Amino acid sequence: NTSGYFGVGTATPDGLLHVYGGDSGGSSAVANGITIENSGLATLQFLSPAANGNQIRFGDNGDNGAGWIQYDHSDNHLDVGLNGSEKIRVDSSGRVGIGYSSGIGHKLQVAHDASGVIVAKQTTNNGGFNIYEGWDSGGNVNFFVSHNGRVKAKEGVIFGTDTAAENVLDDYEEGQFTPV
Secondary structure (H helix, E strand, O other), X not given: OOOOOEEEOOOOOOOOEEEEOOOOOOOOOOOOOEEEEOOOOOOOOOOOOOOOEEEEEEXXXXXXXXXXXXXXXXXXXXXXXXXXXXXXXXXXXXXXXXXXXXXXXXXXEEEEEOOEEEEOEEEEEEOOEEEEEEEOOOOOXXXXXXXXXXXXXXXXXXXXXXXXXXXXXXXXXXXXOOOO
């Protein structure tokens, strides 16, 4: 049109590129962007060979891939990259790794730092209440929280400040508390 906008399926495009399949019933498109509009499901689709992937990149004047979302067909995982490197991965089983690019062994696995990991997983469902455990990098259970407010820990659990000895449960004690 006279504004320099290009329309596919519409003679009155709202933005730089407006692909129209039906009226969304919404407001006008962003003028300086690409719009896909439909009265039902609107889809942006990428197709590539099974050994490759598809990627949406977010760049700036210093880095054309500062952030990205990528689907890899070779092993069916989804990555989110931030600040130039992968930060989150969802594998083909639906397990989420934060700080992991491989070896996700639980539904949610979070890398703490180079010396250890934080993992939380539901081990049982006991009448609607969940039990959670956490491990260190060697696979040792470090904490346990159950449905009735009990807390156990390998190295001790501290309530309040870490200087008050009466607030510490050591390796050989169990305690019970009611969260307030």
